[in-house]
Amino acid sequence: MTAQAGSPSVDEAPPELQKRFEDTIARDQRIEPRDWMPDGYRKTLVRQVAQHAHSEIIGMQPEGEWITRAPSLRRKAILFAKVQDEAGHGLYLYSAAETLGVDRADLTERLLEGRQKYSSIFNYPTRNFADVGVIGWFVDGAAICNQVPLCRSSYGPYARAMVRICKEESFHQRQGYELLMTMMRGTDAQRAMVQDAVDRWWWPSLMMFGPPDDDSPNSARSMAWKIKRHSNDELRQRFVDMTVPQAEKLGVTLPDPDLRWNEDRGRYDFGTPDWSELKRVITGDGPCNEERMARRRAAHEEGAWVREAAAAHAAKQAARTQNGAVA
Ligand SMILES: [Fe+2]
Numbered sequence: 244m245t246a247q248a249g250s251p252s253v254d255e256a257p258p259e260l261q262k263r264f265e266d267t268i269a270r271d272q273r274i275e276p277r278d279w280m281p282d283g284y285r286k287t288l289v290r291q292v293a294q295h296a297h298s299e300i301i302g303m304q305p306e307g308e309w310i311t312r313a314p315s316l317r318r319k320a321i322l323f324a325k326v327q328d329e330a331g332h333g334l335y336l337y338s339a340a341e342t343l344g345v346d347r348a349d350l351t352e353r354l355l356e357g358r359q360k361y362s363s364i365f366n367y368p369t370r371n372f373a374d375v376g377v378i379g380w381f382v383d384g385a386a387i388c389n390q391v392p393l394c395r396s397s398y399g400p401y402a403r404a405m406v407r408i409c410k411e412e413s414f415h416q417r418q419g420y421e422l423l424m425t426m427m428r429g430t431d432a433q434r435a436m437v438q439d440a441v442d443r444w445w446w447p448s449l450m451m452f453g454p455p456d457d458d459s460p461n462s463a464r465s466m467a468w469k470i471k472r473h474s475n476d477e478l479r480q481r482f483v484d485m486t487v488p489q490a491e492k493l494g495v496t497l498p499d500p501d502l503r504w505n506e507d508r509g510r511y512d513f514g515t516p517d518w519s520e521l522k523r524v525i526t527g528d529g530p531c532n533e534e535r536m537a538r539r540r541a542a543h544e545e546g547a548w549v550r551e552a553a554a555a556h557a558a559k560q561a562a563r564t565q566n567g568a569v570a
């Protein structure tokens with residue numbers, strides 16, 4: 244990325260390149276890795292895609308804790324597959340980030356040093372098996388609201404990664420809802436577990452969409468570049484509108500006394516999340532921040548031998564190919 248002496252830096256790119264970038268965005272076409280793009284666009288994407296990738300990987304932890312404690316072999320197999328899907332999403336997204344000229348190892352380093360973030364939602368604990376269902380229903384549901392519009396994001400590799408990821412998230416949401424439906428048809432104790440999990444996860448799930456629009460300085464620029472298609476508040480509203488009828492069908496109460504249908508707007512009104520809580524969790528003071536990062540750091544250190552072995556194998560293969568080519 245460093246400009247050679249005498250050659251223009253990226254910000255001083257010839258006007259025709261800047262124009263081509265702007266036209267591509269205006270025509271709703273995709274920017275591809277080979278295309279010129281403004282530095283700010285690249286940096287915004289690296290931040291967003293890396294944060295998304297980190298969230299998928301850290302997001303394996305709260306549910307992963309329940310794999311050994313799943314109540315049946317069937318539930319264990321489902322949960323295993325779901326958590327594994329999230330690992331796949333993370334790898335996909337790190338690859339998408341690498342098309343922007345960054346290195347996955349470097350992004351991991353930035354996460355471990357606390358210079359990059361992951362979604363606030365994964366800093367909350369999972370207390371009982373109903374949490375697995377509620378995470379699928381709320382958290383994967385919120386992910387879908389966020390990510391379906393990203394399938395039309397202006398950056399090609401990110402948009403294309405989202406298509407497959409969204410299909411899997413939709414499957415995750417349904418498995419969560421199906422688990423809760425089964426528990427609601429069970430005993431009083433099981434129904435109480437579901438309601439308890441709903442009470443704990445509802446507000447943190449609404450916070451997943453980020454701060455309100457008037458307190459979200461980067462949003463407008465991301466929307467102008469069509470990296471992001473809808474504002475935080477709009478996405479939050481969509482999530483509420485989608486989820487309330489599902490809660491009614493399930494037979495649980497969402498813990499918001501201000502939640503009611505607004506005939507004029509044709510949407511649900513709802514209360515205000517505790518934004519000071521979101522700030523606390525984002526800045527590292529959530530219930531599980533330390534635990535999540537400690538686990539991630541340990542996994543990274545314990546995995547060093549795997550990375551070394553893979554690199555050694557790749558080097559051997561490359562040498563063999565080269566020798567073959569020479570012969
Ligand atoms: Fe995911």
Ligand SMILES: [Fe+2]
Binds near residue numbers: 329383386411412415
């Ligand atoms: Fe998911």
